[in-house]
Amino acid sequence: MELLEFARGPALTFAITIFIAGIVFRIVSLFALWRTKDSSAGSPREKSAFSAALREVIRRLWPQAVYKQDTMFELVNGYVFHIGLAIIVFALAPHILFFKDLIGLSWPSLPNNVIYAVSIITMVSLIAALVMRYANPAQRIISTFDDWFSWLVTFLPVLTGIIATSHLGARYETLLGLHILSVALLLIWLPFGKLMHFFLVFVTRSQTGAHLSHRGAQL
Amino acid sequence: MNANTQTVSDAQAAANKFLALNSGNLAAYLEACIHCGQCANACHFYEVTGDPKYTPAYKLFPMAKAHRKTKWPWSWFGGPSVTEEDLQHWEELIFDSCTMCGRCTQVCPMGIDIASIVAASRQAFAAAGRGPEDLREAAENVLTKGSPLGVTPAVFDGRVEWLEDDYEVDLPLDREKAEVLLTVSSIEMMKYPKSIVAMARLMNQARVDWTFSTEGYESTNFGFLSGKPHIAKHAIEKIVGAAEKIGAKTVVIPECGHAYGVLRWSGANILGRPLPFQVLHITEFLAQLKKEGKLKFNKVEGSLTYHDPCQISRRGGATEAARYLLEDCTDFREMTPTGNFNWCCGGGGGVQAMSRAADLRHKVFQIKMKQVEDTGADMLISACANCRLTMDDSKAYWKWDHELESLVELLAENLVEDHPHPFDAKPHLATNV
Numbered sequence A: 001m002e003l004l005e006f007a008r009g010p011a012l013t014f015a016i017t018i019f020i021a022g023i024v025f026r027i028v029s030l031f032a033l034w035r036t037k038d039s040s041a042g043s044p045r046e047k048s049a050f051s052a053a054l055r056e057v058i059r060r061l062w063p064q065a066v067y068k069q070d071t072m073f074e075l076v077n078g079y080v081f082h083i084g085l086a087i088i089v090f091a092l093a094p095h096i097l098f099f100k101d102l103i104g105l106s107w108p109s110l111p112n113n114v115i116y117a118v119s120i121i122t123m124v125s126l127i128a129a130l131v132m133r134y135a136n137p138a139q140r141i142i143s144t145f146d147d148w149f150s151w152l153v154t155f156l157p158v159l160t161g162i163i164a165t166s167h168l169g170a171r172y173e174t175l176l177g178l179h180i181l182s183v184a185l186l187l188i189w190l191p192f193g194k195l196m197h198f199f200l201v202f203v204t205r206s207q208t209g210a211h212l213s214h215r216g217a218q219l
Numbered sequence B: 001m002n003a004n005t006q007t008v009s010d011a012q013a014a015a016n017k018f019l020a021l022n023s024g025n026l027a028a029y030l031e032a033c034i035h036c037g038q039c040a041n042a043c044h045f046y047e048v049t050g051d052p053k054y055t056p057a058y059k060l061f062p063m064a065k066a067h068r069k070t071k072w073p074w075s076w077f078g079g080p081s082v083t084e085e086d087l088q089h090w091e092e093l094i095f096d097s098c099t100m101c102g103r104c105t106q107v108c109p110m111g112i113d114i115a116s117i118v119a120a121s122r123q124a125f126a127a128a129g130r131g132p133e134d135l136r137e138a139a140e141n142v143l144t145k146g147s148p149l150g151v152t153p154a155v156f157d158g159r160v161e162w163l164e165d166d167y168e169v170d171l172p173l174d175r176e177k178a179e180v181l182l183t184v185s186s187i188e189m190m191k192y193p194k195s196i197v198a199m200a201r202l203m204n205q206a207r208v209d210w211t212f213s214t215e216g217y218e219s220t221n222f223g224f225l226s227g228k229p230h231i232a233k234h235a236i237e238k239i240v241g242a243a244e245k246i247g248a249k250t251v252v253i254p255e256c257g258h259a260y261g262v263l264r265w266s267g268a269n270i271l272g273r274p275l276p277f278q279v280l281h282i283t284e285f286l287a288q289l290k291k292e293g294k295l296k297f298n299k300v301e302g303s304l305t306y307h308d309p310c311q312i313s314r315r316g317g318a319t320e321a322a323r324y325l326l327e328d329c330t331d332f333r334e335m336t337p338t339g340n341f342n343w344c345c346g347g348g349g350g351v352q353a354m355s356r357a358a359d360l361r362h363k364v365f366q367i368k369m370k371q372v373e374d375t376g377a378d379m380l381i382s383a384c385a386n387c388r389l390t391m392d393d394s395k396a397y398w399k400w401d402h403e404l405e406s407l408v409e410l411l412a413e414n415l416v417e418d419h420p421h422p423f424d425a426k427p428h429l430a431t432n433v
């Protein structure tokens, strides 16, 4: 019982604090840097920066036909674990209860066995991503501590979640405590590494979209 | 010893330069890379070698390291600094094996513009005294001789005169006032002078009010390619000075991809003020003239295909201009992939000027040979003298016998000409482009 209390209490509070402060700080520090001003005359085809940015954010949800074949595995696998994680986080009944406690909102859940299946698929997909990272030379050479560790802290909550709900090994309270601790670890790490891409993706796609549209070189 | 006079190590000089260039835009790119490796699929250097070091994202590493060293939150962990070994290891990747073609950006799920990080990295490496010797020399020539290939104003003047005599064409030089300033690349001047003649014939036929200027004729920018911003600026100032003096409203860039990219999209930024004229690539300019009915062409016989210079199509936005000009061809065949997705020739970004990169370039050209052969076309056309030189070099290396020609030369050959010397006849009939 003590582990669960600790995980639910101080550990989670601490993690959420770091999570929020870290993200805010990271965003502020990025936008505090000077930004280049482009004084070149735009192409007659230039769109407003906002619409060019929005267009690019949406367009890059799917690869250009030329590159589809080469990137298909990563594309599909990427979508599988991103959507899988979103379903697990937001559609499991106990998670919704947790959010209700935290922010006062709630929404309908999916049945537990559906989430269970999604979790298995997500785990398989994450493992496939890991194997790819190791086996594909292009990915491997650019892999750093951040990549391996970010994978681990993403994987652990899914794994501990499955173990806890299937009551494997230890007492449920202990398993749940471990699950919450793994989530705390994820929250703490998130602002410090590549997982910030959840936010940065909008920045970089927008930048490039506006940049290309300025040149009339929109794809 | 006074801190100011202390010598800074090369690695430190590079790190300082990285940080000086580290705008929020570039930092966002550096931070956003998820190391997914997708970009490798788009890079011709990876495509032909399969060597993982050519993964585009790997080229971000030195600058990312400098960035992490100083920027929160990583600086808390006291990350490692950029070292001499890093510079040694990455020099080849930042210079010899990146043509800044922008293909990797197309495939990157984050939309990271690796070419702009490579351009900044070249400046940092140059600050540490790094970069291929011949590229650096070409850049120094710009300062001392006014051109990377040593085309001084006197040489330019002499070549223009020689071309006028030999080809019986009017090449107006140093007219006091003109609407249009035409520039050249010294690659053309030295190796493909016919394309200069071709541009002149097209301009004259359309009765454009144009001139060359001995004060600003060189449009290539080796200062930019070698990471020497003061040389880049010097080259731009010369063109701007010449254009202002003659009151040109338009500066036309010849068949040269990076010359167009640098002046058109970075010129104002490097200069620190908007350019007082519009910049058009020769294909854009000719397309305008054709649209206005000022140029007419005979049907072009024979099958041909077009190589898109990256800086003109993918990164320049002028993809359609060449197609419009090639409309009159009876048998025009597109490569696969084409247009904005076309493969690079392998010699952009100054790679053509690096002799030590020749083998790698030749390997890359295999992609182009295959693309052309798949179309079954007899002739390959391009609109960049740098691409052309790269491809001519590799053609010879592989003993590949396809015909390779420049777009302006093809157009001039098939031009419907009604005035042999129209320029002398009616100089006041200027176009308002």
Ligand code: SF4
Residues within 6 Å of the ligand: B042, B043, B044, B045, B055, B056, B059, B097, B098, B099, B100, B101, B102, B103, B104, B105, B114, B115, B118
């Ligand atoms: S810009 Fe072109 S050459 Fe450079 S890394 Fe990207 S794909 Fe490769």
Ligand code: SF4
Residues within 6 Å of the ligand: A142, B032, B033, B034, B035, B036, B037, B038, B039, B040, B056, B057, B107, B108, B109, B110, B111, B112, B114
């Ligand atoms: S595709 Fe983009 S995000 Fe992925 S490794 Fe390359 S640069 Fe990084």
Ligand code: SF4
Residues within 6 Å of the ligand: B099, B100, B101, B257, B258, B308, B309, B310, B311, B312, B343, B344, B345, B346, B347, B348, B349, B384, B386, B387, B390
């Ligand atoms: S030399 Fe030609 S193909 Fe190659 S990068 Fe420049 S424009 Fe691209």
